[in-house]
Amino acid sequence: MSDATPARRTAVFLLDQVLGEGRLLAECYAAGALERLEPQDRARAQRLATDTLRNLERCDKILAKYLKKAPPLHVKNALRLGAYELCAGGAAHGVVNTIVNIIARHKRHGALKGLVNAVLRKVAEHGPAEWAKLRTSRLPKWLRAPLVEAWGSDALRGIEAAHQAGAPLDVTPKAPGHGALPEGDTLPSGSIRVQDSVQVSTLPGFETGDWWVQDAAAALPARLLQAQAGEAVLDLCAAPGGKTLQLAASGADVTAVDISEKRLALLKENLTRTKLSAQVIARDALEHHGQYDAVILDAPCSATGTIRRHPDLPHAKDGSDFGALINLQTQMLAHAWSLVKPGGRMVFCTCSLLPDEGECQIEDALDMFPDMTADPAPIHALGIDSNWITEEGGLRLRPDYWADRGGMDGFYMALLRKSA
Known part of the structure; x- marks a missing residue:
């Protein structure tokens, strides 16, 4: 054998x-x-x-x-x-x-x-x-059609090329410029990209908790929130925990909520390894209550932005559950907004390429809540292309962006401020 x-x-x-x-x-x-x-x-x-x-x-x-x-x-x-x-x-x-x-x-x-x-x-x-003569593998028709409608054929070809290439390893430093960090390219957003295939646990700084694995796009919502030391900050749908670690590293008083105890176990392991602290609660996000200076809601979504990491997704799914997910996002966004103190702020984000799970959600929310405004100004400090800022004031990321650097996951995020 x-x-x-x-x-x-x-x-x-x-x-x-x-x-x-x-x-x-x-x-x-x-x-x-x-x-x-x-x-x-x-x-x-x-x-x-x-x-x-x-x-x-x-x-x-x-x-x-x-x-x-x-x-x-x-x-x-x-x-x-x-x-x-x-x-x-x-x-x-x-x-x-x-x-x-x-x-x-x-x-x-x-x-x-x-x-x-x-x-x-x-x-x-x-x-x-x-x-060598064959074209890049295409997405199944059920997903390809809405993405062509959203971004056009040329953009989708770039997205599909990024999917086929796969994803490099990105890490987020606990304290940029300090500690033991793996060798790699420092991206404009501050993430470190390790190009070679490696065993993560053997890299310098892993055991000492100086960094954690997190795609460069996934690291931006917490940076956009700009949590401050001493603030009460809530991370809803927190697992596996990269954003919780970022928030905790800022010195904020962090509460991390997720419905999955199993996924929260990994978050707790990473908190221990990085010597950071947060209150971790296994609970349905819709059943959590309180008042916070700032909230991140990384809502359950189609995950179509992560296909370069999860090429099984378009073949295992057929889009039939997307309607239910979009409705759930709307409910969660409304509930999360009720947890933001007057004068506070919230980042809504999804790892989706579908506008219905990003841009459209925020357009509807801005119409629904008179005390809500979208603030695109802090996006300019994230080290990204200002052309990625959307009409309603959010940030759209796609796998074909930074193609010369190895791409990024597809994400949508928006910083929302509540009037005092």
């Missing part, structure tokens, strides 16, 4: 779950899909599954030349994985033999091992040259 067999078998299982059962990879990991693997195999299985999903259209284009009809999904996913590895430079002998053995041992599909062998050998011979 090849050393790569456990990782490849698990990667095929993950593809089956996403493409056959509509499950997100995070759900599979939480259910124990990787538990029996050694750490090295675990990382390899995750990488193989996510890279195959990023390149799914290209894999299918390559395979279509050698398949007269579609095989069962499990077999097709094994072929997709093999095609990706072969076209990405994997050793033909190891890849083909392992994938063939995986299918050969399958109770229902073992008889198709000959087909798998024949197809992958053809892919090994011709695939790499064909791969």
Whole structure:
């Protein structure tokens, strides 16, 4: 048995779950899909599954030349994985033999091992040259259509290119310029971008808590809020906690609320590691009450801005739950606004590329609340392009922005001030 067999078998299982059962990879990991693997195999299985999903259209284009009809999904996913590895430079002998053995041992599909062998050998011979000529993999039509309507075809091609490229590692320093920090490029917004693939826990400053992992775009809402020492600040929907850490590092008196106790456990671990403090509460955001100088609401959303990190999302989902999410955001925004003291402020944000979950929410809120105004002025201090400021006074970020630096997650955020 090849050393790569456990990782490849698990990667095929993950593809089956996403493409056959509509499950997100995070759900599979939480259910124990990787538990029996050694750490090295675990990382390899995750990488193989996510890279195959990023390149799914290209894999299918390559395979279509050698398949007269579609095989069962499990077999097709094994072929997709093999095609990706072969076209990405994997050793033909190891890849083909392992994938063939995986299918050969399958109770229902073992008889198709000959087909798998024949197809992958053809892919090994011709695939790499064909791969280089193929266009960037496109998003599924259900998501592509609204994004073309929102941003146009040219912008979407840039977004899709960013999705296929994946995401580098960004970290947020606890105290910029101080402590042990990993080597990397300092972005205009202050985040540090580590370009090489690394084991996070081995980087300088991790054990001493001098920084935490956080996409450059996700680090901007807390900076936009400008929390001050001694202020009472609420972080709603706080997990996994990057914004809570930023707020705590400012010296504010922070309360972090999230409905998921499991996700809050990671937040608590990071508070301990970074030697920062916050009151952490497991509670539905709509049931939390109090009065605060400042509030961040990172509302539940479609997460379409994070596809470069989570390429499973457009294949596991179909957009049918977006209407319910948008309604929930509206409820949460209204509730969060009731928690802001007169004269206080709030940042509303979502990691979405859909205007209905960003710009439209704030346009509606400004009409609904006479004591609410959007303040775009502090956005100029974030180190970003002022052209990204929107008409209603928010900030729109997209994966194709900073393309020459490695892109960023898609985000929307707005700073809202309450009259005294």
